[in-house]
Structures are given as structure tokens and as C-alpha cells.
Amino acid sequence: MLQILVRTLILLSMLSSAKAFAESPDYPLGPGDILRIQVFQNPDLTTETRVSESGSITFPLVGALEVGGLSVASAENKLAAALKKGGFIKQPQVTIVLLQMRGNQVSVLGQVNRPGRFPLETLSRVSDMLAAAGGTTALGDDYAIVTGTRNGQVFRKVIDIPALYLDERSEEDIILAGGDTIYVHRAPVFYIYGEAQRPGAYRIERGMTVMQALAQGGGPTPRGSEWWLRLDRRNADGVVERLSPKMTDAVQPNDIIYVRESIF
Template identity: 35%
Template sequence: MARGNGEVTQLNDYEIAPLDLVTFQIYDEPDTRLVQRVSASGELRLPLIGIVNVAGLTLRDAEQKLVKMYVEQEFYINPQVLLAMQEYSQRSVSVLGQVNRPEQILFPLEAKSMNLVQAITEAGGFTRLAKIDAIQVTRQDTQGAEERITVNLEAYFESKRKNAEAKAFALLPGDIVFVPERTF
């Protein structure tokens, strides 16, 4: 477990993400070794079995899936599939608008999400002109459709001050956060 901003978060095994660079090999079969980037749709093209979706699986879970496929398709009796991460894809959110350092914030490797407060803090916090009750988060769904979400951080901070159980808004890789300017 790790602590950040007073909250406890559980660290999980890294899950393969699109655009990760992965090494594949079957033990004692040197001709099977290849280094390949996971496609944008989360797939690897592997010897004999073809295209396999591995996104969202840990390396160990992906190895077990591949062993099962090689055995079921009768290419090997008891293969030892080895997967290793060569390069992680860059996962980030963009924080723009009325923050002190508008920038792209990188996710920690094990994290599936990052809370909005953490991202704004890493972007230097709010400027004095920030309108924190109408923060816009733009997110693309799996079909590529854009979704806009308005988040009221003022209400979140108020509930935290009252010691109420409040959960911060979770950002996902690729989200764009825009903090608007207050009007006087």
C-alpha cells in the first residue's frame, strides 16, 4: 500500500496497455522470440496463434492465456511462455486553464486512475482566478465518442472540511482537464 495526499491507495500488478513494448518468447524455442508493440486496440500478433488481445491483463495472466491457446490449438504440449515489458506506454492527463503550470501529468505505472485533486496539485494548483465549481473533464469512450463531465471541486472540499466521506473524481489516461476562469 502507498500513501498519497492523506489517502491510502492499493498498488496492483501492472496491466498491459496499448502501445506497450513487450518481449515474447517460448522457453527453449529461440526462433519464437520477438519484441512487439501492443496495438492501439490492445492486441499482439504472435507466432502460430495469430492476433491475441492482451490489454488489461497482467503479464502473468497474459502468459497463462497464451499457454492455454498454444495447448488448445495443439501447437505445443506444455509451453513455457515468457512475456517481459520492454517499454511502458506513456499514460497521462492534460491539465489546462486556470492552473499555475498547465501541463501533461504522467500516471504512476501501477495506477489505473489518478484523482482530479492530485492532477491539479501536480499542475501547480489553482490560480486566483480559477472557477473550481465548474471544472470540465473531457474523456473519450472506447468507441471514440467524446464525453464532457463537469466536476464541482468546491463541494468536494467542503465535504472534506466537514469530515464527510467524499471521494475525489477519478481521471483516466487521456483525459483533458480544463479549469475555467471566474467571471466577476
């Protein structure tokens, strides 16, 4: 039920108008961006430059400067500090204008309906990119992993997908940078066999209990008993343990629930 609601909200997000990425003051500069840089009362320093694949730009007097992952305001401050520290200008006032965004793409991979690479010119946040990729598949996990670089450092964040749409947790819906990758793993599953109405593998929902897992499998057949279950679970050492579960026990990934035949 939660998955259906989340997918519906993603589709609604796809229909809503997307914000222009460059309008955000937090837009992170990335490879391919073209910038116009001006220094107040120093017109000879006016420069148009492209952010390199390594996330740096070249500016007169300063040379190479790392700006990948920085906002425009942060890049302005960093360049001003470099000009002042080098003794070139006492009180530099730097203005950077983002002229074009080129090559800024995000890869959305794994359990999504339309995996691929998507441009950042139209979409900016995790929810936008998941919507562009058609949302998660029925087998998709509730968590996505975002990887990339920020300020020259490796960046990795685990995103709670339902929270993006249900809890309005804006801090989870991070702004993406060029070269980022969003990966949605396959959701963990459990298996139910024996005297179950619909034996097979099923997705584990959050907080799922043995009772809910049994219901997912259609319940026991007329010959089966819900009170006569066996559970095979692999422990931390890789050894399979055979348990007699309670209905309120939590289901874990790769659990095998066997519905045995009633003795009556």
C-alpha cells in the first residue's frame, strides 16, 4: 500500500512544473558549466571560463581554482579570498554569472522504470530525478544511494524515498550536482512455501511481521495451519537456523517461511 502511494506521488511530481535548476542559490557548479567572472573596477580581469572535468577553473593571477560542488556565492567568496591572499587586490568584489550548464547530468540506475542519464538543466533534486526516471519499480527498495563528489571529496548519502513524499523531509531531498549517481537497490525479499495459497518470493515491507508475510502469501490452504510454521534464517555466521516463529516476529531479508500441514 505504501509503495502504491509513493508511486502515485512520484507521478504527480512528474506532472508538476520543474524548477529551473540554475534559479536555486544552492546550485552546485559542475563540469561543463560556463561562467562569466567580473571583478569590480578591474575590467581587464573579466573572464569567461568553463569548469573542467576535475571541477576547477583557470583565472588570471590566481591560476587553477577548485569550484566544483560550490554554489555561485561560495565560488565568488573563494576567488575573492584567493585574489586578496595573493596581494593582487586589497578588497576584491567578485561577481560570477552562470552563462550555460553543459554536461551536467545525473545517472539514475537500478530498480527504476526508465534508468538512464538526465540533464540538470530541468531537474535539480532527488525527487525530481526519480520522477524523471519514472519512479521505482515494484521491486525497488525504499532507499536510494546518491554518490558523487563535493568540494573534491567523495560524497555518499542514503535517501529515504517514502520520506521525500510522505514526511516532507526537505533535508532528504538534496540538490544534485553534475556527475552524481542515484542507485535504487532491489528490495529485500522473503520466501513462503508449503501449504500457502500463493507460494513464492515477496517484497519485505517496513516493519513486516510473520502474520503479515503469511497474509501476503494468501494465508494457509485448507490443509495448512497458521500455527504450524517453520522459519529458516541464515545467521551472522552464514549458518541456516530452523526456528518456530511467533506471528509477531519481524521478517528479515531472505527468510524462508514454510507453512506445514495441519496435524488435525
